[in-house]
Amino acid sequence: MDKDQLDGLVAFALVAEKRNFTAAAEALRVSPPAISKMIRHLETRLGVTLLTRTTRATSLTEAGEKFLQQAGPALDAILSAMKDAGSAADKPAGRLRLNVPQTVYPNFLRPLIATFIEKYPDVTVEIFFENAATNIFERGFDAGIRVSDILAKDVVALKLFGPVRWVVAAAPAYLDKHGHPEHPKDLLAHPCICAGAGNRVYDRWEFESDGKEFEVQVKGPLILNDVLLAIDAAVDGLGVVYSPEEAISDKLTSGKLEVVLDHFTGTSSGVYLYYPQRSQVHPKLRAFIEHLKGLEKR
Numbered sequence: 158m159d160k161d162q163l164d165g166l167v168a169f170a171l172v173a174e175k176r177n178f179t180a181a182a183e184a185l186r187v188s189p190p191a192i193s194k195m196i197r198h199l200e201t202r203l204g205v206t207l208l209t210r211t212t213r214a215t216s217l218t219e220a221g222e223k224f225l226q227q228a229g230p231a232l233d234a235i236l237s238a239m240k241d242a243g244s245a246a247d248k249p250a251g252r253l254r255l256n257v258p259q260t261v262y263p264n265f266l267r268p269l270i271a272t273f274i275e276k277y278p279d280v281t282v283e284i285f286f287e288n289a290a291t292n293i294f295e296r297g298f299d300a301g302i303r304v305s306d307i308l309a310k311d312v313v314a315l316k317l318f319g320p321v322r323w324v325v326a327a328a329p330a331y332l333d334k335h336g337h338p339e340h341p342k343d344l345l346a347h348p349c350i351c352a353g354a355g356n357r358v359y360d361r362w363e364f365e366s367d368g369k370e371f372e373v374q375v376k377g378p379l380i381l382n383d384v385l386l387a388i389d390a391a392v393d394g395l396g397v398v399y400s401p402e403e404a405i406s407d408k409l410t411s412g413k414l415e416v417v418l419d420h421f422t423g424t425s426s427g428v429y430l431y432y433p434q435r436s437q438v439h440p441k442l443r444a445f446i447e448h449l450k451g452l453e454k455r
Contacts, residue, residue, distance in 0.1 A: 164195045165196055166228070167232070168195040169225075169232075170232035172192065172215060173221070178193060205220040205221075205224075206218050208221055247440060249277045249280050250440070251280065251439075253281070253300075254299050255283065255298065255301065255302070256293040256298045257286060258384065259286045259288070260400065260401055262284070265403075265428075273444075285298070286383075289357045294433050300430055300431065300445070302428060302431070304321060304429075305429055312434065314429040314431045315446060317428045317429060317449065319428055320425060320427055321403070321424060321425045321428060323362075323363060323401060324400065324402045324405070324418075325341075325344070325362070325398070326400065326408070326417065327394075327397040327414065327415060327417060328391060329412065329414075331397070335347060339418075341362070341364045341373045341418055344373055344418075345376070347375075347377075348395065348396035348397070349376060349396055350381070350387045350391055350395060350397065351380045351387070352381060352384045353380060353382060354380070359399075361374050361375075362423075363423040364418070364422070365421060365422065378395075379395055384404070387400075388405055388408065391414060
């Protein structure tokens with residue numbers, strides 16, 4: 158079924174219901190001549206006249222009555238679906254699918270989500286934890302959160318916070334036993350706990366010195382696809398870990414972890430919410446964006 162045929166069916170159903178071309182046109186937000194054209198195309202395709210229109214009234218022909226009787230239930234379902242879609246056009250509702258790193262959730266996203274779902278009870282927030290730079294929109298996500306360094310160029314990005322300091326840390330007991338690295342290259346002699354899986358292992362740790370950025374490709378006995386568990390492994394003394402400083406702030410405060418190589422700390426401009434470039438943003442996502450902006454202003 159092509160678009161013109163579907164338009165004609167919808168127009169016919171509305172005129173048959175309202176017995177008025179002008180009222181049907183208002184319901185579809187088109188002009189009365191456009192409604193007439195849709196129905197003429199449908200009648201031409203069917204080879205019969207469905208409606209009789211006079212200056213005083215619009216009525217169904219015998220063929221129109223028979224067609225409406227047979228197609229009526231399906232047309233009613235189409236009109237009902239259109240009405241539901243229209244009512245949802247401005248109301249935040251449905252499932253909002255977010256793809257975010259684990260480290261962002263505890264300190265930043267968790268309190269924000271709590272206030273959002275209280276404000277928008279018709280929205281269900283689904284959060285999928287992932288760190289890799291993948292095409293999340295191909296997999297049906299509405300938006301994602303990532304550091305600036307790995308954002309694609311063809312997305313809309315809203316800065317949430319930053320800059321972000323990336324630090325190397327280890328348990329005090331581990332450092333007492335193995336010593337403190339003095340330069341990032343010294344990490345080659347230390348067991349480094351990496352995050353990732355398969356061919357997406359984050360083993361190129363980034364540093365800065367005298368305004369210049371450089372990387373050190375580290376190795377270690379443990380790779381975890383959960384960043385928070387990698388941090389816990391460092392707390393257990395299994396090696397050193399590379400993490401946003403904010404993600405381990407509680408471990409630093411409690412003394413469970415200690416930052417090393419502080420003079421070589423790398424930074425990224427910040428953490429961003431990003432979503433596709435579209436002419437129309439879904440109400441549920443628009444509400445989430447406005448919620449974020451509202452919290453920023455406080």
